[in-house]
Amino acid sequence: MLIEDVLTEFKRTHLEHIEDIIITDGFEGGKAVVEYFRGLLLTLKGTSSEAIKVSVKWDGAPAVVCGVNPDNGKFFVGTKSVFAQNAKINYTKKDIANNHGTDDLGQKLLKCLVHLKKLNMQGVYQGDLLFTDEDITRKNIDGKPNLTFTPNTITYAVPEQSDIGKQVDRAKVGIIFHTTYVGDSIANMNAQAGADIEEFSRSPDVFFDNATYKDVSGSAKFTDEETKQFYNGIEKLEGLLNNIPRNLSSLLGQNNDFVGYFQMYINAMVKQGQVPTNVNQFLQGFKKFYADRMQQQISGLKAQKALQLRQDKMKQMPAFLTRVKQPLQAMLTFYKAVQSMKSFVMKKMNQAMAIGSFSQTENGLEVTEPEGFVAVDKTGSAVKLVDRLGFSRRNLTAINKFKN
Numbered sequence: 001m002l003i004e005d006v007l008t009e010f011k012r013t014h015l016e017h018i019e020d021i022i023i024t025d026g027f028e029g030g031k032a033v034v035e036y037f038r039g040l041l042l043t044l045k046g047t048s049s050e051a052i053k054v055s056v057k058w059d060g061a062p063a064v065v066c067g068v069n070p071d072n073g074k075f076f077v078g079t080k081s082v083f084a085q086n087a088k089i090n091y092t093k094k095d096i097a098n099n100h101g102t103d104d105l106g107q108k109l110l111k112c113l114v115h116l117k118k119l120n121m122q123g124v125y126q127g128d129l130l131f132t133d134e135d136i137t138r139k140n141i142d143g144k145p146n147l148t149f150t151p152n153t154i155t156y157a158v159p160e161q162s163d164i165g166k167q168v169d170r171a172k173v174g175i176i177f178h179t180t181y182v183g184d185s186i187a188n189m190n191a192q193a194g195a196d197i198e199e200f201s202r203s204p205d206v207f208f209d210n211a212t213y214k215d216v217s218g219s220a221k222f223t224d225e226e227t228k229q230f231y232n233g234i235e236k237l238e239g240l241l242n243n244i245p246r247n248l249s250s251l252l253g254q255n256n257d258f259v260g261y262f263q264m265y266i267n268a269m270v271k272q273g274q275v276p277t278n279v280n281q282f283l284q285g286f287k288k289f290y291a292d293r294m295q296q297q298i299s300g301l302k303a304q305k306a307l308q309l310r311q312d313k314m315k316q317m318p319a320f321l322t323r324v325k326q327p328l329q330a331m332l333t334f335y336k337a338v339q340s341m342k343s344f345v346m347k348k349m350n351q352a353m354a355i356g357s358f359s360q361t362e363n364g365l366e367v368t369e370p371e372g373f374v375a376v377d378k379t380g381s382a383v384k385l386v387d388r389l390g391f392s393r394r395n396l397t398a399i400n401k402f403k404n
Helices: 003-009 018-045 093-100 104-119 163-170 224-241 248-252 258-272 279-299 304-323 325-350 388-397
Strands: 052-057 063-068 075-078 124-132 137-141 144-149 155-159 173-182 190-193 206-210 356-361 364-367 372-377 382-386
Touching: 018 052, 018 224, 018 248, 018 258, 018 325, 018 372, 018 382, 063 104, 063 173, 075 104, 093 104, 104 124, 104 173, 104 206, 144 163, 155 163, 163 206, 224 325, 248 325, 258 279, 279 304, 279 325, 304 325, 325 372, 325 382
Parallel strands: 173 206
Antiparallel strands: 052 372, 063 075, 063 124, 124 173, 137 144, 144 155, 155 356, 173 190, 356 364, 372 382
């Protein structure tokens, strides 16, 4: 079966970590993961692949929605709250003050209102704000002058005298567009991955790009040896997938709590920087995590019926884990192999990033990986490739500066 056929059968509506798809979607999800990696192999070999398109996940904040409102033909800016039931759509400085206040978020939206209008965009787009001009600082990195900005948890740096550096230095606003909204009204718009910015007008006041992955230097192309290694990894994944029962989803669905709480457990471990390294640790750790969560819920309950329900759940989970232990072990072995493949491909793709990324530590800036990448198939289904112990941990523990 062709890559396109598998991925057309497997349509996603939520952006999951690529390794989590085996948990949420069972055997069919595992098949899709293998085909995502096949598509990435074609891309990184230098062979054109129509099945997979890759975009970069930028660690920008806040998310900005902007464009021309089809309801009235007026240019607006806002956050994702433009799509809320009580929509916050801003056409003027007064709108921004009323909807978002005059603090940091309000000031950034005001600059977006003034400057993004100069792009003369005709549709509605979403992007991650990288900076406004007051965010830019000058720092020497390895003895060379760089412009730096920290929109969220990652500090980005670009050589001051590079072409990109000169654009950033002139700009009042920097933004990466990654989503297009289509529809004849704000209320019924649908999101589509990607943003065609070719028709946007250029302005020195706005540094902008779309999130499409660009290997300008050619440094992300697989060597023959790397191609062989990655291909062998895909073959290994296929072998591991054959150990997983076709009805994995229905097996895991026998306990209504398992999938949701198991993902909560993984995120909790990521937050602590302690993702288990072997299958048995995974299962033992989850068993304790689930029991602790149920006990927390029980301690806050008074109604006998609700108490009995949680107590029954606590008894049922260990029995369930014992009953499906073999499929779970096969699933988690596949899961760990996907993590290794993801790390392999991310390390290669990170080499091509034109803007450096750093994390702020007590000892100053340290080189870190970018947030990650998104792989999108021909149907629009997408998965994310993110360093969970790096970026995801920083993001889960970070304070959100832009809540409204």
